[in-house]
Amino acid sequence: MSMKTVSNVINGYAHVAEGTKERVLAAVETVGYRPNLSARNLARGRSGVIALVVPRLEMPYFAGLAGQLIEQAEARGWFVLIHETGWDRMAERAAIEGQFPQRIDGLIVSAQQLERADLDQRTATTPLVLLGERSFGDAVHHVAIDNTAAARTAVEHLIERGCRRIAMVGASDAAADDPRRRGYLEALEAAGLELQPDLMLPIRANSGEEGERVVRELLESDVALPDGVFAVTDWVALGAMRALHLHGLRVPDDAAVVGFDDIPYARAVTPSLTTIAPDRAALAEVALRMLETQLNPAGGLAEPVHQTVPFELVVRESTTSFGPPQSRAH
Amino acid sequence: MSMKTVSNVINGYAHVAEGTKERVLAAVETVGYRPNLSARNLARGRSGVIALVVPRLEMPYFAGLAGQLIEQAEARGWFVLIHETGWDRMAERAAIEGQFPQRIDGLIVSAQQLERADLDQRTATTPLVLLGERSFGDAVHHVAIDNTAAARTAVEHLIERGCRRIAMVGASDAAADDPRRRGYLEALEAAGLELQPDLMLPIRANSGEEGERVVRELLESDVALPDGVFAVTDWVALGAMRALHLHGLRVPDDAAVVGFDDIPYARAVTPSLTTIAPDRAALAEVALRMLETQLNPAGGLAEPVHQTVPFELVVRESTTSFGPPQSRAH
DNA sequence: CTGAAAGCGCTTACAG
DNA sequence: CTGAAAGCGCTTACAG
Numbered sequence A, B: 001m002s003m004k005t006v007s008n009v010i011n012g013y014a015h016v017a018e019g020t021k022e023r024v025l026a027a028v029e030t031v032g033y034r035p036n037l038s039a040r041n042l043a044r045g046r047s048g049v050i051a052l053v054v055p056r057l058e059m060p061y062f063a064g065l066a067g068q069l070i071e072q073a074e075a076r077g078w079f080v081l082i083h084e085t086g087w088d089r090m091a092e093r094a095a096i097e098g099q100f101p102q103r104i105d106g107l108i109v110s111a112q113q114l115e116r117a118d119l120d121q122r123t124a125t126t127p128l129v130l131l132g133e134r135s136f137g138d139a140v141h142h143v144a145i146d147n148t149a150a151a152r153t154a155v156e157h158l159i160e161r162g163c164r165r166i167a168m169v170g171a172s173d174a175a176a177d178d179p180r181r182r183g184y185l186e187a188l189e190a191a192g193l194e195l196q197p198d199l200m201l202p203i204r205a206n207s208g209e210e211g212e213r214v215v216r217e218l219l220e221s222d223v224a225l226p227d228g229v230f231a232v233t234d235w236v237a238l239g240a241m242r243a244l245h246l247h248g249l250r251v252p253d254d255a256a257v258v259g260f261d262d263i264p265y266a267r268a269v270t271p272s273l274t275t276i277a278p279d280r281a282a283l284a285e286v287a288l289r290m291l292e293t294q295l296n297p298a299g300g301l302a303e304p305v306h307q308t309v310p311f312e313l314v315v316r317e318s319t320t321s322f323g324p325p326q327s328r329a330h
Numbered sequence C, D: 001c002t003g004a005a006a007g008c009g010c011t012t013a014c015a016g
Helices: A003-011 A016-031 A039-043 A060-075 A087-098 A118-119 A146-158 A180-190 A208-220 A234-245 A280-295 B003-011 B018-031 B037-044 B060-073 B088-095 B114-118 B148-162 B181-191 B208-220 B234-246 B280-297
Strands: A049-054 A079-082 A106-110 A129-133 A141-143 A167-170 A230-231 A255-260 A276-280 A304-309 A311-314 B050-054 B078-084 B106-110 B128-131 B141-145 B166-169 B228-231 B256-260 B273-276 B304-310 B311-314
Touching: A003 B141, A039 B037, A049 A087, A049 B037, A060 A079, A060 A106, A060 A234, A060 B078, A079 B060, A079 B078, A087 A106, A087 A118, A087 B050, A141 A146, A141 A280, A146 A167, A146 A180, A146 A230, A146 A255, A146 A276, A146 A311, A167 A180, A167 A234, A180 A311, A230 A234, A230 A280, A230 A304, A230 B060, A234 A255, A234 A304, A255 B148, A255 B208, A276 B234, A280 A304, B037 B181, B050 B088, B060 B078, B060 B106, B088 B106, B106 B280, B141 B148, B141 B280, B148 B166, B148 B181, B148 B228, B148 B273, B148 B311, B166 B181, B166 B208, B166 B234, B228 B234, B234 B256, B280 B304
Parallel strands: A049 A079, A049 A106, A106 A129, A129 A141, A141 A304, A167 A230, A230 A255, A255 A276, B050 B078, B050 B106, B106 B128, B128 B141, B141 B304, B166 B228, B228 B256, B256 B273
Antiparallel strands: A276 A311, B273 B311
């Protein structure tokens, strides 16, 4: 039996006779052979490592995504180096240039601040896949849920629950092309509700503090109270709920709240939070497939592709019902 | 200039004349040289990879810890492979045996279910460091905060706020040697408070659901209401707060609550959660140092060591004051 | 189809 | 101190 045959079996190539294959695998098993990846990667000219770039791993949405990606990457023999940017545009620019302590075979970047111009100026040629709601035309491979459709679904849900004055927390100031804002507007329009500019609340960061601040300011202003809140992330929604509470408003009775991301706390908080749940597993899988496409340009053009994955509206107490009994239950 | 000299500079060894050193570094800079770690590791007989084993990366406490560890490991030229066990004892046993798709140089395991016996049966010789509150005698390198002192601090804080009937949520059933339970008992005793066995509430998992369940059962029972709750994790505390809410009790006015871990949600939730914050950076650093000690047994015995790192009590609204104003503020 | 051999980019023991 | 050379464990092009 040749070395080539053994290699074929181990790497799953070619057609090896069943009996031979079994003998090889049996030998591998008894010896406890485990390929030395350093050697393999050195010989193949690859590092076997892909980088996942996120703002902050501690944020549950990104941690969940990282978990999915690690699992699926391992199954493909890849190893995931996680790198944090802290929402800094310069750090994101550095990341897409592949400035890592390790050589890497590919990059998956959750873009928060990155602009189209940053991509155009990119000099590195490492295969790249972008994640997230920002859009970059056809400059780069990109996976995301359909953020407009998801936002529309969220706001339609509020409208169905009877909300008529729905605030959007996290309307980006400038961006007419913010997909979530567009979904919000579409839902209002489809229901024949008038847009209230006072209820579109821009924030400086997708943080709980910011969500709380702008909702508090709204409630303390002369603007009539909202009866529904659509927040661009669950984290922002938690802040919004906090402001509502502190103002003596009950969720969902006085104002219903919908978030975005379905982080674990959405379930644990009181009242639990209705939210948009992206299909994280699909996100991870598509991103890895896009990386593979770029690494093996078998079959011609590896034109940048934009692809969407499914999402789901998860309905919980913040839009249905909840409340401590007035008298104690027994 | 010899290859050895260059190697010395790059790896920071030995005494190289300043001028030479600068010339080398300048050359490295202009050429943009980056060592190929696959080759280096192959030559050195190491993989350059350490594994971090946690129950679930999506849990914010572990995600935060992983973030710290990744950062500090990168600074030491290590790469972190994250592996999830899902709180499964068999998965933890497999992990300490080093059954990974990669060869690894060391293992850092957050032990949740692992028993002393599992360690005694271990056959692998990969350097190992254990994290977490379980104790394993002197069988293995181990880093943790002083959980007894931390729990005592938390409960003393409740007592200072005037609590007299303090429930402990998460008292492990069997374990007389549970360090957090011991801290709870010590604090009660020091304050001359009588132990109320009815207020020690065992749970099956450190989940919000379990925290909610046992507190709900307590509140619905004939036992007099508690005026303070010490939960073994923030996550459990969130569940406990939920049960209190649903029962019409206000936090902290009717019952104050203290958690453990200082996950990000502890700040975001309403009311925000008083909790014990372990020094994660120190945890990561000590764990890595212990791994290095085992890898470079320079200076003799690498006897297993148990080491503690600092913690802090972070006081927030759940033990001080909070409440929506009765009439709206203006 | 088979096997011996070169080469991936480093580190390090060794002869000069 | 210096430099040439071997070797880490794989993959793969190449001659048989």
